[in-house]
Amino acid sequence: MKKLFVLLAILVIVFVLGTTSCYWVFNSGTGSLQLDLSALSEKGPGVRSARIYLIANNMLHPLGDGVDYVQVKYNQVTEITLEDIPVGPTYRVAVSMGYDEPGWFDSYYWAESADFEIFPGAKTAVVFNQEDFTYSFYPVLYKSEDIVVETMMDKRLLDVEVYNYGVYATDGAKLYELPDYSPYSALGIVETTAPAGQTINSLSISVSDGAFDALCANTNTGFFSYNDFSQNFDPTPTTVNLGSYSVLDSTAGSYSFNRLIVFGGNNRWGGTVAGVESSASEWIWANQSSERVTDVVVSKDTIADAYFATAGGAFRVDGDYMNEIAIGGTPDLNAYKTGFSAPAPIISLELVEVGVTALFVTLLMGTENGAWQAPLAAEPPDVIGQPTRIDGTQGFRIRQIAASNYTNPHFIAYLSDAYLLVWNEADNELIRFPIAAGLPNKITGMAWFDPGGGMYYLLVSGDDGLVFRTFYYPV
8 A cells, every 4th residue: 555654744944043032042052842733632532642752863862861752731732842952963753642541652643753953042843733643553452351352551561473373472571472363353362471480581483392383482591482282381491401591582494304493692692403303401502602692593495594693793603513513513613604794783684585586585684874685695605795775774773673574575674763664565665653653662572463365464562562553565
């Protein structure tokens, strides 16, 4: 659906230079911002409050001690003045219209201004009109035991994952399962306490004992698989033979007829190759010290390799290395590990297979300055070909990447500090959602749910709970 979302509000900028005014004293370092919401008094049923964010160079600008926004009752306060705004950055204002709920803000509509600058001693006025606003992300719903429809809000969630038609989220102490998920027919919820003595860092699709695919909880001592039939965690970690390490991420791929399993932690990375139906207590793990691992992905071919992004740089480790370790060998890591880079430090990774007549595998790299893509190199020792930046992502720090599918993904989401960017393949368009677009405060995770028929749900977890938005691809 072309131009599904209206992104830019009409911006009216008026500069009032304070040379002799008793209200504005010239200051070479700061200016002021005046926001007019008077035209929004009739905007939508249930709208009672406005939450205003100031974004500087694509980052949230603090508007108080530990606060990233200003919130007002819009029908009581229609003009807001922000003082002492530093000169220099490129600014935008994002406004969310909705109402306050205990522990979260229910956003109905949102809008974002165009870019503007603050000038020394000047007042910059931003005026939003009703037609500038569009619909927000929506809270994820479920039915409680007494058949009351509840939301997944007012929960400080650390991650979200999709597996076997279920949606899973965690707050560190519990796993929340929404089986047979559909946002338009709220079903029940299953709450499972984290494995004894554990704190869940994140969720991922990896393997269980026996090397079968499973949803896994990455914890402070390893990772545990979740049994969606018994709706409980396996009593011992999948990493039982690894030792106790805080795992931040884990994943798996195919290695011949076996499974390549990898993990990344605060100061470790490693993996193994395990035969299907083998016991986790027999697995021998590669286990290497490193700087903090920020992301890890595994290739989808039959002899998989692992790609790590760490605070000290990005590198590929051949699956052959993990296999040599698994069979009791002592291979030289330097013969199997190869670094790669983008024009800015790499934070996040994703692998996709694209192409019309001939499919080729592309590595997506989220960096400190935008998202970059590069084909996997055809011949060693190179890991990737020449990286090219994805247009529209420059200036954004891309913390996570999530593709709707591995093969020919129709949508790819790029998460930055103050924005969620969604690429729509049908229109070759990058849609930009500021945090004011109903996103759950600080975003911690995202995942795509594909129910078929060209419909995709993007689920986003954060400090305020779990939300979703529907995207459509023509079929």
